[in-house]
Amino acid sequence: MPLMAQTPRIPTSRLRRTAFLLGAIIFLITGCDQSPESLDESTWETIQAKVLEPNCTGCHAAGTDFARQSDLVLTADVAYDQLVDVPPRNAAAKADGLVRISSEGLAGLDKSFLWEKINAREREHFLSDHPEYGSFMPLGAPPLANGEIELIRRWIVAGAPRDVQVTDPEPLLADKTRFEEAQEFIPLSAPSKGLAIRLGPFEVAPNFEREFFYYEPASGTQGLLVERVEISMRPGSHHFILYTHADDMPTALQPSAHDYRDIRTPGGALDFDVIRVMEHHIFFAGTQWPSMDYRFPPGVALRLPAGKGLDLNSHYVNRSNDPITGEVHVNLHTVDPGEAQRVAEVLFLNNLNISLPPQQTTTLTRTYRFTDRREVFMLFSHAHQHMQEFRVYVDGGTRSGELVYIAYDWEHPPIAEIDPPLVLEPGEGLRLEATYNNWTDRTLTFGLRSEDEMMILFGYYLSG
Numbered sequence: 001m002p003l004m005a006q007t008p009r010i011p012t013s014r015l016r017r018t019a020f021l022l023g024a025i026i027f028l029i030t031g032c033d034q035s036p037e038s039l040d041e042s043t044w045e046t047i048q049a050k051v052l053e054p055n056c057t058g059c060h061a062a063g064t065d066f067a068r069q070s071d072l073v074l075t076a077d078v079a080y081d082q083l084v085d086v087p088p089r090n091a092a093a094k095a096d097g098l099v100r101i102s103s104e105g106l107a108g109l110d111k112s113f114l115w116e117k118i119n120a121r122e123r124e125h126f127l128s129d130h131p132e133y134g135s136f137m138p139l140g141a142p143p144l145a146n147g148e149i150e151l152i153r154r155w156i157v158a159g160a161p162r163d164v165q166v167t168d169p170e171p172l173l174a175d176k177t178r179f180e181e182a183q184e185f186i187p188l189s190a191p192s193k194g195l196a197i198r199l200g201p202f203e204v205a206p207n208f209e210r211e212f213f214y215y216e217p218a219s220g221t222q223g224l225l226v227e228r229v230e231i232s233m234r235p236g237s238h239h240f241i242l243y244t245h246a247d248d249m250p251t252a253l254q255p256s257a258h259d260y261r262d263i264r265t266p267g268g269a270l271d272f273d274v275i276r277v278m279e280h281h282i283f284f285a286g287t288q289w290p291s292m293d294y295r296f297p298p299g300v301a302l303r304l305p306a307g308k309g310l311d312l313n314s315h316y317v318n319r320s321n322d323p324i325t326g327e328v329h330v331n332l333h334t335v336d337p338g339e340a341q342r343v344a345e346v347l348f349l350n351n352l353n354i355s356l357p358p359q360q361t362t363t364l365t366r367t368y369r370f371t372d373r374r375e376v377f378m379l380f381s382h383a384h385q386h387m388q389e390f391r392v393y394v395d396g397g398t399r400s401g402e403l404v405y406i407a408y409d410w411e412h413p414p415i416a417e418i419d420p421p422l423v424l425e426p427g428e429g430l431r432l433e434a435t436y437n438n439w440t441d442r443t444l445t446f447g448l449r450s451e452d453e454m455m456i457l458f459g460y461y462l463s464g
C-alpha cells in the first residue's frame, strides 16, 4: 500500500504511543455501549421497536388478514421500505397524493398517510373530513401515547431518515399521556380577571356546515393584555377563531353586536354581506380542537388594542341526519400592564399584489424583511379556494431558506406553534410562497369574495 510505504520512518516508540492512544479512544467509544442504547439507536429503530412492535405488528405482520387488507407489514425486516415514499393502498389517500410516510420533512407531514391515521388531536377532522381514509390506528385500540406520536412527528419533520437519531427519545417515550376526546362539553367558569364570552347553545341543521361570525364589542377603553386563552366547545366544532378588525375597515362594514351572522343561508348559498368583512380580519386567537387552554410564555401577554372588539368565527360540521347543538365558551384571562414584561404582537403580512392568469397554476413569492428583532412563536396562513400550497421560509441569517410553515388546505390551514420561537434578527425576515390554480377564464386578483384571492400570513411575535 502506498500509504505504508510513506510511513516506515516513524519510531516504534511513537507507534506504540499512538497505539495506546488509539486503544484508549476505542475503549472510550466502546465504553459508550454501556450507556443507554438510545444513544446509538436511530430514531427509526426506536420507533419500530418501541412504538410499532407493541402497537401495530399484531395486525401488520406477514400472513395476517389485516396485512393483506392494508398491504402493510410493519415488522423490522420490511417496515421502513414499506413506508417511506410508498403510495398507500387506500385509494382515496392515494388519489389525494399522499404517501405512507413522506421524506420531504415539514412539507411532508400532512402528506403522510400514517401520520393522518395516528394523529389523535386531529382525530375528529380525520373522521369528518376523510370518511374514505379508513379507520384510525391502532385499529380498535386507544390512540398511541402523546409522546409516541410526538416522536413520530419529529422523525417525519426531520425527513424520516433510516439511520439518524433526530431527537432524544427518552423523555418522549416517558410521556404516557393519551389524548382524550372531549366527549362531554365542559362549561367554563368565568375567569377571575378578564373577559368571558359565551356563544349559544345554537342549532346546526342536519347535513349542514354552519359557519358564522359574532361580534363582541370592545370592553372599556383600555384595551386588554391577555395572558391565557381558554376555549371549550360542544362536539362537532371544526374550528373557532377570534379576529379583530383592521384599522382601515370601512365603517359601513362594522357589524352590530351579538348578532349571529351566518355565512351560508339554510339553502347553502353564501351571504356576501357577511363575507365582505372577512377581508378586514386580523387573527387574534383560535383553535381547531374541541378545547384549548393556551398560556402565553411566563411574563408575556397578547395585546388587544384599545377600542378593538372581537369578531368570533365558529364553524360546525354536522354530518348526521339530526340537528346537533353547538356551544362555545371563551375565557380571555388578562393581566394589568405592570404584570406583563413583554407584549406579544400580532404579525400581519398581507400581499395585495395578486394577479393570477386564467387557466394556469401560478406561484407568488413575497419577501418581508423586518427592521426590528422578532421572536415568532405562531403562524397561520389565509387564502381562498384556489390556493394549493402556502409555504413560509426564513429569509436571511443562518437559517435562510428553512421551511417553517406549510398549509395545503385553504379552508383549514394549521395554526402552527413554533417552539422554540423563530428568532429573526434586524434585517432578516420571512419569504411567503403561495401556489394557486386558477381554473377560471378570468384573471384573479386580490379580493374578498371566495372567487378572489388572498395571500396573508398571521402570527404572534415578541419584539426586541
Ligand code: HEC
Residues within 6 Å of the ligand: 051, 052, 055, 056, 057, 058, 059, 060, 066, 069, 070, 071, 072, 087, 088, 089, 090, 100, 113, 114, 117, 118, 133, 134, 135, 136, 137, 138, 139, 140, 141, 144
Ligand atoms: C387490529 C388490527 C390493526 C392494528 C392493531 C393496527 N392496524 Fe393499521 N390497519 C389495519 C387494517 C384492517 C387496515 C386497512 C383498513 C384501514 O385503512 O382502515 C389498516 C391500515 C393501516 C394503514 C394504511 C395502509 C394503506 O396503505 O392504506 C396504516 C398506515 C396503518 N394501518 C398503520 C398502523 C399503525 C401505525 C398501527 C399501530 C399504531 C396500526 N396500523 C395498528 C389493522 C390494524
